[in-house]
Amino acid sequence: MNMRQALVGGGTLVIGVVLVAGATQISSEAGYGGVGPNFLPWVVGIALLACGAFLVWEASSGGYRAMETPSGAEHGHWPGFVWVSVAILVNAALITTIGFILSCALCFVLAVRGFKSAEGRLDLSPQAWLIDLAIGAAIAAPVYWMFTKLLAINLPGLTSTGWL
Amino acid sequence: MDIWNNLLQGFITAGTPINLLWALLGCTIGTAVGVLPGIGPATAVAMLLPITLKVDPTASMIFFAGIYYGAMYGGSTTSILLNTPGEAGSMVTAMEGNKMAKNGRAGAALATAAIGSFVAGTIATVLVTLFAPLVAEYAVRLGPPEYFLLMVLAFCTVSAVLGKSTLRGLTALFVGLALGLVGIDQISGQARYTGGVPELMDGLEVVLIAVGLFAVAEALYAVLYEGRTVESQNRMSKVHMTASEWRRSWPAWLRATFIGFPFGTIPAGGSEIPTFLSYAAEKKLSKHKEEFGTTGAIEGVAGPEAANNAAITATLIPLLTLGIPTSNTTAILLGAFQNYGINPGPQLFDKNAALVWALIASLYIGNVMLLILNLPLVGLWVKLLKIPKPPLYAGILIFATVGVYGMRQSAFDLVLLYAIGLLGVVMRRYDFPTAPVVVGMILGPLAEAQMRNALSIGEGHWSVFVQRPMSVVLLVVIFAVLGLPRLLRLRRKLRRAP
Numbered sequence: 070m071n072m073r074q075a076l077v078g079g080g081t082l083v084i085g086v087v088l089v090a091g092a093t094q095i096s097s098e099a100g101y102g103g104v105g106p107n108f109l110p111w112v113v114g115i116a117l118l119a120c121g122a123f124l125v126w127e128a129s130s131g132g133y134r135a136m137e138t139p140s141g142a143e144h145g146h147w148p149g150f151v152w153v154s155v156a157i158l159v160n161a162a163l164i165t166t167i168g169f170i171l172s173c174a175l176c177f178v179l180a181v182r183g184f185k186s187a188e189g190r191l192d193l194s195p196q197a198w199l200i201d202l203a204i205g206a207a208i209a210a211p212v213y214w215m216f217t218k219l220l221a222i223n224l225p226g227l228t229s230t231g232w233l
Numbered sequence: 234m235d236i237w238n239n240l241l242q243g244f245i246t247a248g249t250p251i252n253l254l255w256a257l258l259g260c261t262i263g264t265a266v267g268v269l270p271g272i273g274p275a276t277a278v279a280m281l282l283p284i285t286l287k288v289d290p291t292a293s294m295i296f297f298a299g300i301y302y303g304a305m306y307g308g309s310t311t312s313i314l315l316n317t318p319g320e321a322g323s324m325v326t327a328m329e330g331n332k333m334a335k336n337g338r339a340g341a342a343l344a345t346a347a348i349g350s351f352v353a354g355t356i357a358t359v360l361v362t363l364f365a366p367l368v369a370e371y372a373v374r375l376g377p378p379e380y381f382l383l384m385v386l387a388f389c390t391v392s393a394v395l396g397k398s399t400l401r402g403l404t405a406l407f408v409g410l411a412l413g414l415v416g417i418d419q420i421s422g423q424a425r426y427t428g429g430v431p432e433l434m435d436g437l438e439v440v441l442i443a444v445g446l447f448a449v450a451e452a453l454y455a456v457l458y459e460g461r462t463v464e465s466q467n468r469m470s471k472v473h474m475t476a477s478e479w480r481r482s483w484p485a486w487l488r489a490t491f492i493g494f495p496f497g498t499i500p501a502g503g504s505e506i507p508t509f510l511s512y513a514a515e516k517k518l519s520k521h522k523e524e525f526g527t528t529g530a531i532e533g534v535a536g537p538e539a540a541n542n543a544a545i546t547a548t549l550i551p552l553l554t555l556g557i558p559t560s561n562t563t564a565i566l567l568g569a570f571q572n573y574g575i576n577p578g579p580q581l582f583d584k585n586a587a588l589v590w591a592l593i594a595s596l597y598i599g600n601v602m603l604l605i606l607n608l609p610l611v612g613l614w615v616k617l618l619k620i621p622k623p624p625l626y627a628g629i630l631i632f633a634t635v636g637v638y639g640m641r642q643s644a645f646d647l648v649l650l651y652a653i654g655l656l657g658v659v660m661r662r663y664d665f666p667t668a669p670v671v672v673g674m675i676l677g678p679l680a681e682a683q684m685r686n687a688l689s690i691g692e693g694h695w696s697v698f699v700q701r702p703m704s705v706v707l708l709v710v711i712f713a714v715l716g717l718p719r720l721l722r723l724r725r726k727l728r729r730a731p
Contacts, residue, residue, distance in 0.1 A: 077663050081404055088411055091426050098421060103693030106418040109681045110425060113410045120404040127400065135397040137664045141458030149456040154651065156627075157449065160634060161647035173634055177627045180452070184623035187460025201624075208628050212635055220287045222639050 071132045078124030085121050088114030152183025168227030170209045177205025240362060243590030247598055252295055255288075256595050259296040260602045263303020268311050268614045271451050271622075272629055274304035275561035275671070278569070279443035280636030285572040291588050295595040297569055301562050302354065302599050305545055306607045309346040309538050310614055313339060314467050325508045325537040332529030334467035344474045345482045345531050346538040347607040351600055352483075353490040353539035357546035358596045360494055365582070365593070368554040372579035377687035378698050380555075382707035384680040387557050389714055390499075392669040401665045408656075409673025412437055419682055432645045439568035440640045442674055443561070445650045446667050448633045450657020452626045457658065466618060472611055478531050485515050485535035493540035497547025497559075504544040504560075511540035546596065553577055553589060557676065564671045 092110035127133050156179035164172040178201045185191050216222045217231040227233050246252065266277040278297050285293055313330035326346060333342040375383070392402035415426045416436025427433040474482065489511040496507040515532040516525050524530035551557045556577040558564035570577050581589055607614070637650050660667060691697025698704050 074663060077659060080659075081408075084408065084411060088414075088426075095425055096421070096423060103688035103691070103695065104685060106421045106423045106425060108685075109410070109677075110414055113407050113414065116407045117404070117411065120400060120407060123400050124404065133398065133401065133663065137397065139458070139662050139664065141454070141462055142460070145457040146460050147457070149460060150453065153453060153456045153630075157630065157651045157654070158648065160630075161644050161651070164634070164638065164647065165644050169634075169638075173631045176630055176634065177624075180627035180630050181623045183456050184460070184626055187456045188623070189460070201627075204624060205627070205631070209631050212631065216283070216635065216639060220284060222283055222286055223642055224635070224639060225642075 071128045074128035074133055075125050078121050078126075078128055080121075081117055081124055082121030085114050085117030085119075088117060146187045149183040149187035152186060153180050156180040156183065165225045168233060169213050169224040170206055170233060171227060173209035173212075174202050174205035177208065178202050181205075236362060236366060239366075239586065239590045240594060242587065243592075243594030244597075246291060246587055246591035247295060247594040252292055252591070252595070253598070255292045255296040256299050256599050257602055259299020260303040260599050260606055261299075263300035263305075264307035264603065264606055264614060265303075265617060266300065267304035267307020267309075268617045269307075269620070269625065270311060270315070271455065271626055272448060273308075273561075274301050275443055275565055276447040276451075277304065278562060278565045279440050280448070280632050282440045282565070282569060282572065283636060283639030285569050286640075290570075290573045290575065290585075291591050293569065294566075294588060294592050297566055298592055298595055299599050299602075301545070301566070302542075302596070303603055303606070305542055306347060306350050306603045307614060309350070309534075310343060310607070310611060311618065313342045313346065313534070314469070314615060315464055315618060324505075325512045326534055326541070328512070329525065329529045329531075329533030331467070332527065333531065333534065334529070336528045337468070337470055338529065338531075339467055340470040340472040341474050341478050341531060342529070342534045343611055344472050344608065345478065345535040347604060347611075348474075349482065349486040349489070349535045349539040350542040350607075351604040352486045353493065353541075353543040354546055354600045354603075355597065356487075356490045357494050357497075357543040358593065358600065361546060361549055361596070362593055364498075365550050365554055365589075368550060369579040369582040372554050375579070375703065376701070377683045377690060378701060378704045379707060381680055381683040381687050382698065382704050382711065383555060383557060384676055384683065386707060386711050386714065387551075387559060387676065388669075388673065388680070389711055391559065391672050392666070394714055394718065397664070401663075402669055405660065405665045405667065406669035406673045409670035410677040412442060412670070413674040413677030419678060420685055430645075432641075432643055435641075436678075437649070437674070438637070438640050438646065439565060439671075439675060440636050441646055441650055442653055443565055443671055444633045444636050445653025446657040446660075446670060447561075448629050449650055449654030450661060452630055453654050453658045454661050455622065455626055458662075469612070469615055472608060474531075481519075481521070481531050482535040485511075485532040486539040488514060488518075489536040489539035490543040492536075493543030494547045497544035498550045499559075504541045507540040507544045508537040511536040549596075553581055553592075554579060556581075556679070558672055561668050561671050564668075564675045567675055 088110055092107050092114050095107035095110055097105040097107045156176045159179065160172050160176035163175065178198060181201045182191060213224055216224050262277060263274060266272050266274060277300050309326050312327035313334050330342045333339065388406055392406035393399045415433055417424055417434055424434060492511045492514065493507040512533055515536040516522065519525065519530060519532050521530055525533055548559050548563050551559055552563045552566060556567065558567045567577060575585055633650065634647065637646050657667065687697050699708065
């Protein structure tokens with residue numbers, strides 16, 4: 070039994086269950102057509118249940134068929150993963166309050182920490198933080214100006230000037 | 234002739250300074266995106282989709298087409314110079330290209346790739362010019378039942394036929410269809426799978442899914458598994474082909490163009506099959522078989538590169554004439570059209586003739602621009618390969634944020650982006666294809682609408698799908714596509730067994 074592959078199959082089953090459960094809530098009012106808005110949800114839900122079941126079966130009988138060995142290391146580098154995850158989520162949490170440029174620069178700094186730690190050269194000195202913050206801002210600021218000034222597309226700012 | 238008048242009009246539209254500038258910008262960004270690892274044309278177009286909110290459709294389609302094309306040119310540079318397993322489309326190029334580069338012939342490999350891309354791209358564009366209007370004219374006669382079946386055919390080929398595992402392909406397809414279900418049902422106006430979250434009423438944005446699945450997943454995958462992967466770069470040499478290299482290259486370009494083009498036009502997308510076929514053909518026909526896999530044979534670079542470009546160009550035929558995307562990038566281009574309220578399909582050539590012809594004309598222009606950008610200026614692009622990974626991926630995350638946030642101004646979408654990124658990591662690690670997710674998500678709602686329209690026409694009877702000759706033909710094709718490979722395998726097994 071390949072546990073991880075079985076888990077992926079299990080995940081598919083869960084999505085299938087969610088879809089089927091949702092499908093029961095959707096009206097079957099068909100109007101002029103033969104089928105209503107709940108038809109495709111049922112089909113997709115049942116298909117995912119079937120796919121999930123087959124995936125679990127494959128996992129338990131010698132693993133997924135015709136698998137390509139995934140690239141990269143055998144085991145994940147989780148500290149780096151946490152850094153990058155935090156970077157993305159902090160960005161989501163702060164973007165409307167501290168503005169696009171600062172929030173993205175922060176995301177950049179945190180993400181760089183993660184990638185460097187994955188390479189085994191994590192640098193937590195204040196100097197490195199500052200340099201990366203500056204690089205992040207130097208990427209984010211022109212992008213921000215291009216969108217707000219040139220294309221007139223709204224991105225959140227710390228101020229309402231459209232510059233920061 | 235009508236086509237030539239239209240094309241001339243297209244050139245006039247595409248040739249205005251502002252549109253030329255968009256094309257140049259697109260080609261430049263596309264080449265950069267192609268050269269840089271970790272970001273492909275689908276991601277780049279998706280990230281830049283917010284510009285559809287402000288820029289006029291013709292300019293932005295020219296821009297996106299430039300990115301789509303440019304990435305193909307740029308991708309070959311990376312696969313030749315960098316010793317890293319690249320994407321499937323350029324994997325074949327990498328086989329011989331790498332060998333050539335290791336033997337000091339990187340320049341010749343780059344030259345044959347770029348010129349081959351130009352030749353194939355231009356011939357394929359001529360074919361698109363000639364055939365797309367014909368297909369559109371014919372496609373006008375198709376009704377909802379035929380459309381629905383064509384879409385089902387696209388689903389089958391993208392998920393079940395192209396990948397290594399039918400099961401994983403289908404799983405990916407149904408996940409995509411499930412994502413497409415979220416939001417208000419187009420026909421009845423009923424909310425589905427929104428869980429009461431107002432942000433989900435409008436459905437999930439294409440940008441969100443594509444950027445999450447490609448960019449964010451790529452970044453997360455890289456940090457998790459590829460931190461210690463060391464890449465080495467081959468030395469550049471002068472970009473130049475000798476007379477004998479020219480003689481060996483051009484038949485390969487031409488053969489490959491005619492191998493690649495048909496594969497792009499049928500709803501079976503992907504350039505893996507034609508590039509492999511072209512490689513096999515060149516290996517078989519070459520007078521220099523001993524060079525394949527040893528010192529690197531130039532035909533082995535020329536053919537697959539040309540086949541790749543021809544196939545990529547040809548995917549515009551099903552996209553523009555039928556509204557059916559057959560690859561990640563064309564699926565996102567369809568999303569771009571939808572943002573403008575334009576539905577690609579046979580009517581496109583009537584209703585939006587100016588746009589379509591400007592787009593086609595811009596392909597000719599783009600090919601010339603790309604040849605110039607990629608041959609004399611290749612040294613510039615090679616410098617991009619020196620950017621270290623940490624700031625590169627962290628920078629990609631910034632662009633991902635712009636694309637997703639710029640589309641809907643919703644921080645909630647950024648959280649969803651992360652979730653989709655996690656899904657992408659799992660899919661990549663367990664070898665699930667991603668194209669079916671994106672195609673399923675975008676084409677799913679359209680297919681559902683066609684199906685329900687077809688059933689209304691048939692007054693609720695499913696027999697509507699077998700009553701029309703064209704739909705019967707399509708059904709047969711679908712069954713053949715699904716069944717034939719299995720039957721062949723079964724026969725082989727039976728033969729082997731005594």
